[in-house]
Amino acid sequence: MTAPPAGPPWDLPIAEAPLAFVDLEMTGLDAVHDRVVEVCIERVVGGERQKLLSTLVDPGERVGGAAHVHGLDAGALAGAPRFEAIAGEVLATLEGAILVAHAAVWDVRFIAAELRRAGIATRVEHYLDTLVLARRSFAFHSYSLDALCRELAI
Numbered sequence: 001m002t003a004p005p006a007g008p009p010w011d012l013p014i015a016e017a018p019l020a021f022v023d024l025e026m027t028g029l030d031a032v033h034d035r036v037v038e039v040c041i042e043r044v045v046g047g048e049r050q051k052l053l054s055t056l057v058d059p060g061e062r063v064g065g066a067a068h069v070h071g072l073d074a075g076a077l078a079g080a081p082r083f084e085a086i087a088g089e090v091l092a093t094l095e096g097a098i099l100v101a102h103a104a105v106w107d108v109r110f111i112a113a114e115l116r117r118a119g120i121a122t123r124v125e126h127y128l129d130t131l132v133l134a135r136r137s138f139a140f141h142s143y144s145l146d147a148l149c150r151e152l153a154i
Helices: 083-094 104-117 130-137 145-151
Strands: 018-026 036-045 048-056 098-101 127-129
Touching: 018 083, 018 104, 036 083, 036 104, 048 083, 083 104, 098 104, 104 127, 104 130, 127 130
Parallel strands: 018 098, 098 127
Antiparallel strands: 018 036, 036 048
16 A cells, blocks of 8 residues: 555644544455445544434345344345445545544445445545554554453543
């Protein structure tokens, strides 16, 4: 991965930088075949929420075998919008912001795959991965979000 480009948002002071905190749930771990079933993107600047996109997503026929992980089965997803229906809102929420996620490579792969399926070609080349940052910063036994919250009293 190359260094982020010069200029905003990367060169802004952290209190001024738009950050898009992303968390997805998927039907599995293969971005080519599996689908997103939940999207949560919170766009924040200086500690103030600018936008929140939080929705279940209908994955079509591919509900997958990960319901035991996130608890979202076909019944829970019934009536949810397809990703194509929210693709524009996803792009608008991410536009000009620094994407931040835990194990971000998964979220980035799935966002790109879902946008591609919706006919939108885009790439997220630079992002902040809180898993990588935690591993570089702390000597903990686990770096899951739950473990980090416990260790950091969050």
